[in-house]
Amino acid sequence: MSLNKTGLAIxxxxxRGPQTGYDVKKVFSSIAGHFWQASxxxxxxxxxxxxxxxxxKHKTHKPNLxxxxxIYALTAQGRKSxxxxxxSPVESHPWRIEILxxxxxxxQVPVAENIRQIEIYRRHKQDEILRxxxxxxxxxxxHAEDPDQPxxxxxxxxxxxxxxxxxxWCEQSLARLRELEKQGYDKQKAKPFDCSNCESxxxxxxx
Amino acid sequence: MSLNKTGLAIxxxxxRGPQTGYDVKKVFSSIAGHFWQASxxxxxxxxxxxxxxxxxKHKTHKPNLxxxxxIYALTAQGRKSxxxxxxSPVESHPWRIEILxxxxxxxQVPVAENIRQIEIYRRHKQDEILRxxxxxxxxxxxHAEDPDQPxxxxxxxxxxxxxxxxxxWCEQSLARLRELEKQGYDKQKAKPFDCSNCESxxxxxxx
DNA sequence: TAGAGCATGTAATAGGTTACATGATTAG
DNA sequence: CTAATCATGTAACCTATTACATGCTCTA
Numbered sequence: 001m002s003l004n005k006t007g008l009a010i011x012x013x014x015x016r017g018p019q020t021g022y023d024v025k026k027v028f029s030s031i032a033g034h035f036w037q038a039s040x041x042x043x044x045x046x047x048x049x050x051x052x053x054x055x056x057k058h059k060t061h062k063p064n065l066x067x068x069x070x071i072y073a074l075t076a077q078g079r080k081s082x083x084x085x086x087x088s089p090v091e092s093h094p095w096r097i098e099i100l101x102x103x104x105x106x107x108q109v110p111v112a113e114n115i116r117q118i119e120i121y122r123r124h125k126q127d128e129i130l131r132x133x134x135x136x137x138x139x140x141x142x143h144a145e146d147p148d149q150p151x152x153x154x155x156x157x158x159x160x161x162x163x164x165x166x167x168x169w170c171e172q173s174l175a176r177l178r179e180l181e182k183q184g185y186d187k188q189k190a191k192p193f194d195c196s197n198c199e200s201x202x203x204x205x206x207x
Numbered sequence: 208m209s210l211n212k213t214g215l216a217i218x219x220x221x222x223r224g225p226q227t228g229y230d231v232k233k234v235f236s237s238i239a240g241h242f243w244q245a246s247x248x249x250x251x252x253x254x255x256x257x258x259x260x261x262x263x264k265h266k267t268h269k270p271n272l273x274x275x276x277x278i279y280a281l282t283a284q285g286r287k288s289x290x291x292x293x294x295s296p297v298e299s300h301p302w303r304i305e306i307l308x309x310x311x312x313x314x315q316v317p318v319a320e321n322i323r324q325i326e327i328y329r330r331h332k333q334d335e336i337l338r339x340x341x342x343x344x345x346x347x348x349x350h351a352e353d354p355d356q357p358x359x360x361x362x363x364x365x366x367x368x369x370x371x372x373x374x375x376w377c378e379q380s381l382a383r384l385r386e387l388e389k390q391g392y393d394k395q396k397a398k399p400f401d402c403s404n405c406e407s408x409x410x411x412x413x414x
Numbered sequence: 415t416a417g418a419g420c421a422t423g424t425a426a427t428a429g430g431t432t433a434c435a436t437g438a439t440t441a442g
Numbered sequence: 443c444t445a446a447t448c449a450t451g452t453a454a455c456c457t458a459t460t461a462c463a464t465g466c467t468c469t470a
Binding site: 005008009012015016017026027029030031032033034035036037079082083085086087089090091092093094095096097098099100101102103104105106107108109113114117120121124127128131134135138142143145146147148150151152154155157158161162164165166168169172173176180185188190191192193194195197198199201202204205206 | 212215216219222223224233234236237238239240241242243244286289290292293294296297298299300301302303304305306307308309310311312313314315316320321324327328331334335338341342345349350352353354355357358359361362364365368369371372373375376379380383387392395397398399400401402404405406408409411412413
């Protein structure tokens with residue numbers, strides 16, 4: 001009965017009504033993709049697994065001899081599993097942020113290179129903002145009658161707030177790095193430095 | 208010559224000076240863990256692989272007959288690979304945010320349940336803030352002479368800004384859900400809703 | 415002398431991406 | 443007729459977590 005988060009996501013999507021694997025993918029590509037993703041290579045095998053576990057059932061729809069599509073629907077068991085998960089306490093998950101990994105080793109290249117990277121990152125975040133605004137507009141216009149709309153809007157709002165915080169950070173960091181550059185940071189000697197006290201931080205974290 | 212992000216992270220950590228796999232892990236557990244993580248099960252095999260590729264070399268230090276530890280150091284090739292990566296443009300990465308996945312299906316449970324989840328999530332984020340402040344304090348006090356300090360502080364600042372944005376969102380979302388609850392949202396009929404126009408959003412995204 | 419920390423590693427498993435492969439239908 | 447969209451699926455591969463296994467050293 002082990003079930004991963006993406007499996008539960010699929011159950012959740014099917015709770016909105018019966019649909020094909022292809023339809024499920026569209027949800028991940030449209031209104032849910034900004035906080036969760038899944039590929040066909042995951043969706044089809046998972047639907048099979050959910051079916052084997054009795055959490056979904058499918059009807060094969062044959063409009064003609066050659067073609068068939070599988071329409072999946074939640075079972076009572078599936079709805080129960082979904083609701084059980086929704087009531088279990090949410091956990092904390094670590095983040096992986098590549099721009100920070102790069103900046104952490106920033107001294108290995110000239111300051112100007114790091115400035116360039118943040119400018120690229122800022123463009124990505126600006127694109128994300130546009131995408132989120134597009135989703136918000138869609139939700140307000142096309143989902144005005146959708147009973148799920150209030151919850152959907154919460155997810156978009158999260159994205160907008162976080163991405164705006166990223167953009168704030170970009171501006172501030174660019175200013176700081178330009179200042180560093182002016183102060184001749186690149187010309188400093190690379191004296192080795194070792195902090196033995198980092199251990200005490202690590203200790204607390206691993207508990 | 209394929210090399211993943213965590214492999215590059217290890218190269219980066221070794222650029223601060225030769226050290227053991229155990230030492231590398233401590234960096235992920237202390238000042239780098241808030242934006243990148245790696246377990247022993249990843250670090251030791253990766254060090255072996257990096258060694259095979261000539262990006263790191265190791266000396267086996269034997270303080271006595273029984274014990275041995277492997278001290279790894281970057282090679283010229285390794286330093287070159289690291290710098291090459293640092294100059295390549297950073298890409299955009301999707302996020303997976305479990306609290307949003309849950310809220311997306313929030314209508315499946317009473318509003319009070321979703322409020323409870325956001326309160327739990329808020330506690331996680333408050334803990335993260337404390338952790339980040341601890342790291343910042345450590346960096347300001349113990350790394351005052353560290354030439355990498357300015358870059359390290361940038362990574363902490365990112366975390367603080369983003370987590371504070373999350374906390375803002377928590378407050379606002381809690382207020383909205385309390386309002387929804389008051390308005391009798393839970394008693395609404397669950398009319399089925401299907402948005403055919405979601406497809407147009409999906410189309411743009413998949414391009 | 416017991417517990418915490420130092421130190422290295424493997425095996426099983428889980429989770430996910432990408433490319434490949436196939437073929438029908440529909441709109442311009 | 444041709445391009446886009448609908449629709450399903452597999453195989454190879456990569457990345458990462460967890461549990462397990464081992465044994466030394468130092469400090470209270």
